Amino acid sequence: MLNRKFTTFNSRTNHSLDVAHNLKNKKPEMKKLLILIVFIYSNIGFSQSKAIDSIQIKSTEIPAEYKPSEKLECQAIQSKLFYENPDMYSFILGETIDKRFQTFEYDGKKGSILYFEFDKDAENGKGFIEGLLWGGKKPNKAHPEQIITKGKIMIILSFPFKSKIGKQLTELIAEK
Secondary structure, three states: OHHHHHHHHHHHHHHHHHHHHHHHHOHHHHHHHHHHHHHHHHHHHHOOOHHHHHHOOOHHHOOOOOEEEOOOOOOOHHHHHHHHOHHHHHHHHOOEEEEEEEEEEEOOEEEEEEEEEEOOOHHHHHHHHHHHHHOOOOOOOOOOOEEEEEOOEEEEEEOOOOOHHHHHHHHHHHHO
């Protein structure tokens, strides 16, 4: 019995030494694999959405009089708060994959286009967002935001009610 225990202990020790020896010899391969895994995860977390890229307005698509700005300009506080924290509604809309905005000014009127990409179909949450932003069934002077969905993308155009710039940008986005 004693001899059997000793043999088992030696077998385990030898096995552990073999494993350690094999790992030591495969160190360069493991290092390469680890670098590859880190690279993949870092790109997943920090890459921007190509879906939003395809919908965003390019400077060549709008008149030169439309001046871009880096400042978020929402017409109502609700759209600004939603942009700042869309994850508050993730139980309805899904997790936010990406969000961006573009701001334009024309003829003294300015506003922003808010882009959101969710991990669910954005159309499913459109009714909720309409109620959140408008407080009713359609936009009005106090809450003029237009809402467009395209698959997992939700676009909110926040421009003055019935403004020329708001109408033109809404049509441009809807056509994409």
